[in-house]
Amino acid sequence: MRINPVNTISFKRNINIIDAHTHDKPLEKMGSNASSFDVLKFMNKPFESNGDTFTVKKMFPSSLDACFYDELTGKPYLDESKGNEAVLKTFENTDVKEFLAVCQPKDGSVENIEKLFKNHPNKFIGLKFHPEGLKLEADSALYDPYLEFAKEHKIPCLFHSYNSKFYEHPKEHWTLDKSLYSRPEQIYTLAKRHPDVPFIMAHCGGTGDINVEEAVNTIITSAKKGDAKLYADLSWVSIDVKEDEPFMGDLINAIKKLKNSEAGDLTDRIMFGTDAPIDRFSKENAVESYRGYIKNIHKAIKENFGTDADDIADKIFFKNAKKVYFNKSLKQSKTLVGLAFLGIGALVGAGIYIVKNKDNICKNLKEIKLF
Ligand SMILES: [Zn+2]
Incomplete structure (x- = not known):
């Protein structure tokens, strides 16, 4: 009898996904009503690639209107109360059950967030800050009361991060224009003041190798020193430079660096996120682009990490976000041990x-x- 060697058997896998960074609407709709369909089209619709099945199980939207100033009024499009209430209304009776509460340290008050959590228990699983959109340096003391609130409620905080802007591809034309408000080093300074709170740097420092490296190095430094809990999400990291030319180099380099860091394997510090439905995720071929991004990330991980690939993919697509946002069992187990x-x-x-x-x-x- 002939037995197939084990390594010739290929196992189809079901890969569950948490998109840890989404919004209620695209930029085009700033100031106007959102439709839950803008992002729901990506969720709970399994699709296949190379025999594996991918399903986006969860998304955590936050209010886009609460993240930016309306140039006309000089105020945020929606304040802390109205913006966060609006996002709940948009997704009422849908499969989206968890949200991030946008905070406005310069214009609002932590009391608004306290009220929001009281009025809507178990809806908000984290706080969202946009230092760039609301023009407040990420290391400002105005963030501190919100971080105290996060510590008290044992919830993580998602910070828009961008080290520097660039304007044009190819890389030689990039202009190194350092952000005033949302550099990883500024977020790290704040995170060190609140070492119990998990900080997630959205966009992993921003698109482009210099920016991604900056965020990754900051994560590694903080892990080595043990003085802050820093994470990053993948939205706008390794975007399709052109729609048909995906470039996964920055993402793969980031994972490699985290995996072999001086502080040990830090691949639990990076999680999948898209910023959907912003930009290409609101265009005509949005679903195709969204799925393409997932497929490209998965393919690149498979090609670069051999027997570790499945483990890394599971962590990045699902487990890391689950651990950071739903660590209730950890808290519970502590309580049970007690x-x-x-x-x-x-x-x-x-x-x-x-x-x-x-x-x-x-x-x-x-x-x-x-x-
Ligand atoms: Zn965002």
């Missing part, structure tokens, strides 16, 4: 008490029996 200790303590205490007071207890028992 309760178990209390239980054991109570039993030991009771045992000592029984031994010490054996005669009295027996007497009391007898007395109870008598009555």
